[in-house]
Amino acid sequence: QEWEDGQRKGKSKVVCGYPLSIFFIVVNEFCERFSYYGMRAVLVLYFKYFLRWDDDLATSIYHTFVALCYLTPILGAIVADSWLGKFKTIIYLSIVYAVGQVAMAVSAIHDITDSDRDGTPDSMTFHIVLSMVGLFLIALGTGGIKPCVAAFGGDQFGEHQDRQRRTFFSVFYLCINGGSLLSTIITPVLRAQECGIYSKQKCYSLAFGVPAALMVVALVVFIIGSGMYYKAEPQGNIMLDVCKCIGFAIKNRYRHRSKQYPKRQHWMDWAEEKYDKLLIAQIKMVLKVLFLYIPLPMFWTLFDQKGSRWTLQATTMDGNFGALVIQPDQMQTVNPILILTLVPIMDSLIYPLIKKCGLNFTPLKRMTVGMLLAAIAFVCAALVQIQIDKTLPTFPSTSQSQLKLLNMGSNSVTVKLPGNDALILPAAQVYPFINNSEIVENQAITFVGFTDYFLVYFRFVNGMKTAVNVSTAAADFGLIEPFYYSNYSQIKNGKATFTLRSGSQSCEYSTNFGFGSSYTFFIHSTLVFGSNCQDSVTAVEDIKPNSVHMALQIPQYFFITAGEVMFSVTGLEFSYSQAPSNMKAVLQAGWLFTVAIGNFIVLIVAELAKIPKQWAEYVLFASLLVAVCVIFSIMAYFYTYIDPTEIEAQFKKKINEDDEDDKSKPGKAEVEMVKRDSIKCHDEYDKATQTKM
Numbered sequence: 001q002e003w004e005d006g007q008r009k010g011k012s013k014v015v016c017g018y019p020l021s022i023f024f025i026v027v028n029e030f031c032e033r034f035s036y037y038g039m040r041a042v043l044v045l046y047f048k049y050f051l052r053w054d055d056d057l058a059t060s061i062y063h064t065f066v067a068l069c070y071l072t073p074i075l076g077a078i079v080a081d082s083w084l085g086k087f088k089t090i091i092y093l094s095i096v097y098a099v100g101q102v103a104m105a106v107s108a109i110h111d112i113t114d115s116d117r118d119g120t121p122d123s124m125t126f127h128i129v130l131s132m133v134g135l136f137l138i139a140l141g142t143g144g145i146k147p148c149v150a151a152f153g154g155d156q157f158g159e160h161q162d163r164q165r166r167t168f169f170s171v172f173y174l175c176i177n178g179g180s181l182l183s184t185i186i187t188p189v190l191r192a193q194e195c196g197i198y199s200k201q202k203c204y205s206l207a208f209g210v211p212a213a214l215m216v217v218a219l220v221v222f223i224i225g226s227g228m229y230y231k232a233e234p235q236g237n238i239m240l241d242v243c244k245c246i247g248f249a250i251k252n253r254y255r256h257r258s259k260q261y262p263k264r265q266h267w268m269d270w271a272e273e274k275y276d277k278l279l280i281a282q283i284k285m286v287l288k289v290l291f292l293y294i295p296l297p298m299f300w301t302l303f304d305q306k307g308s309r310w311t312l313q314a315t316t317m318d319g320n321f322g323a324l325v326i327q328p329d330q331m332q333t334v335n336p337i338l339i340l341t342l343v344p345i346m347d348s349l350i351y352p353l354i355k356k357c358g359l360n361f362t363p364l365k366r367m368t369v370g371m372l373l374a375a376i377a378f379v380c381a382a383l384v385q386i387q388i389d390k391t392l393p394t395f396p397s398t399s400q401s402q403l404k405l406l407n408m409g410s411n412s413v414t415v416k417l418p419g420n421d422a423l424i425l426p427a428a429q430v431y432p433f434i435n436n437s438e439i440v441e442n443q444a445i446t447f448v449g450f451t452d453y454f455l456v457y458f459r460f461v462n463g464m465k466t467a468v469n470v471s472t473a474a475a476d477f478g479l480i481e482p483f484y485y486s487n488y489s490q491i492k493n494g495k496a497t498f499t500l501r502s503g504s505q506s507c508e509y510s511t512n513f514g515f516g517s518s519y520t521f522f523i524h525s526t527l528v529f530g531s532n533c534q535d536s537v538t539a540v541e542d543i544k545p546n547s548v549h550m551a552l553q554i555p556q557y558f559f560i561t562a563g564e565v566m567f568s569v570t571g572l573e574f575s576y577s578q579a580p581s582n583m584k585a586v587l588q589a590g591w592l593f594t595v596a597i598g599n600f601i602v603l604i605v606a607e608l609a610k611i612p613k614q615w616a617e618y619v620l621f622a623s624l625l626v627a628v629c630v631i632f633s634i635m636a637y638f639y640t641y642i643d644p645t646e647i648e649a650q651f652k653k654k655i656n657e658d659d660e661d662d663k664s665k666p667g668k669a670e671v672e673m674v675k676r677d678s679i680k681c682h683d684e685y686d687k688a689t690q691t692k693m
């Protein structure tokens with residue numbers, strides 16, 4: 001260890017107690033996350049509008065890609081820990097990654113196959129194949145290097161630099177979120193540009209090209225730091241050894257299942273006859289941590305719903321922030337923004353304060369609190385949903401019909417519907433009515449989804465004896481025959497001025513459209529062209545504008561992000577500090593695997609969840625996480641923190657001593673030696689594992 005620390009010191013300059021090499025690693029992470037999240041931000045739109053896929057296919061391929069990105073870390077970690085080492089793995093896989101990004105950018109150049117120059121690609125197959133190859137390479141690259149970069153950063157710190165290493169993981173997380181925040185703002189703007197050689201189209205190639213360039217920058221920065229890094233050597237095909245050792249322990253235990261054989265402390269001890277005790281101890285460390293990870297995907301299941309359920313929730317809310325109008329999916333940027341503020345606050349204020357109060361806020365306690373905060377976030381989401389539900393229109397149930405009675409005449413009329421009392425409908429008035437008997441076929445018009453959040457629906461009903469043409473400065477909505485209605489059209493929300501025209505005569509009608517609203521405008525028979533027609537048009541709200549403000553989502557974002565800081569930043573560092581030296585990247589991959597499983601659970605839940613009330617689904621998720629959190633805290637209570645470096649050093653020392661011993665006492669019975677070693681090993685192991693949760 002001293003030799004290794006010496007190596008570290010000799011390699012890199014130290015600035016304020018931190019090795020300078022760390023600078024290159026965090027800048028690399030910043031650029032890489034910019035590249036990844038930037039490309040991801042426009043991916044679904046690329047599928048839909050460039051490749052012309054339907055929503056279902058676009059969504060499935062998108063989620064499969066994201067899940068793959070969190071599965072490939074296992075591959076990268078195995079290659080790094082067993083074969084190439086972290087440094088070379090990062091270099092090689094970054095090249096694969098950059099090639100993938102370039103392939104995506106090229107696949108989005110429509111001119112390549114647009115021989116008739118009409119602005120659309122002639123051979124979609126070329127673009128689809130190239131982009132799928134690109135995505136596969138990106139998933140391999142981003143996932144492959146992710147556990148290696150985090151663990152490689154951790155490797156740069158010596159035995160007694162725990163505090164600095166913890167700060168490194170916080171800064172590392174800040175870089176992840178700084179990069180992602182910047183790119184999710186920039187790439188949609190790049191996509192909105194128009195570009196092309198023969199014809200101008202939305203510039204997906206630029207939106208993918210800039211992330212590709214950032215990946216090249218990430219690689220160059222990482223290579224520049226090359227001379228300063230401490231590069232731990234890979235120790236042979238460790239994963240194969242691990243698998244064989246576990247397999248042997250299970251087989252050996254099964255062979256000796258009879259009561260006549262004495263029990264061993266741990267089932268892995270059944271591998272002692274054949275395998276190195278150091279390896280067995282290292283496997284025990286890894287298994288202990290992996291076991292602890294079992295409940296963790298639930299946190300990510302809730303976390304990942306920011307991008308789905310919470311964004312859909314935002315579509316039913318009012319995004320008007322004065323000078324700024326926020327799109328529902330833009331609300332997600334609140335997460336990285338809060339990360340950038342909360343990580344420093346936690347590190348420099350909250351944690352030291354808790355320590356000052358004499359509380360031992362261990363990593364596993366932090367993770368537990370993080371989970372609880374995520375559950376609180378979902379309770380907040382449920383409360384917001386209840387508010388929204390109060391403002392939503394009442395749609396007819398399956399046994400009901402919705403009618404809208406419109407009196408176009410100039411006298412009031414009496415309306416009698418079967419099974420209902422008679423009602424008097426005044427002239428030029430509309431009466432919305434849900435009828436329990438099925439007079440007309442069950443039908444309800446609902447406007448769901450947000451192809452564009454800024455668009456609202458409207459239609460006109462003409463109560464005049466002459467045909468009326470309706471237009472705005474930007475569009476003509478056509479002629480409406482007397483006593484007839486137009487189809488629904490879309491218009492941007494905000495103020496709109498309609499021109500109503502009959503022959504050469506016209507008048508103007510202005511109104512304000514709120515987010516998510518839909519209107520039927522009724523033109524009275526009394527309208528006089530040439531004068532102000534404001535009073536001769538009645539606006540009937542088919543769907544009320546969204547009235548619950550998007551700012552109400554901020555508390556839920558705050559809690560989920562505070563939870564993420566406690567859970568994820570701590571988990572990242574915990575996975576490093578508790579891993580044996582030869583399996584650091586493997587445990588990082590195990591940690592990322594919990595993110596992948598969490599994503600899969602979201603996919604399954606989205607398919608299976610049949611809870612009619614959204615707020616109830618939020619409460620269900622919050623309760624599930626609390627239940628999982630209780631299980632996790634019990635598991636964490638029994639977990640004993642270890643110092644892998646110390647354990648490994650003790651084992652190495654003892655093995656050396658035994659070698660010396662064996663040389664001096666040849667012919668000692670092997671069985672006895674195994675027994676004695678086993679007892680000693682347990683002692684060493686127990687000594688180094690003392691702290692509880």
Ligand SMILES: CC(C)C[C@H](N)C(=O)N1CCC[C@H]1C(=O)O
Pocket residue numbers: 037176177180181335336339564568595
């Ligand atoms: C979704 C945000 C842009 C990023 C998020 N706060 C985050 O940092 N992560 C989500 C999964 C793990 C981690 C990451 O490494 O990207």
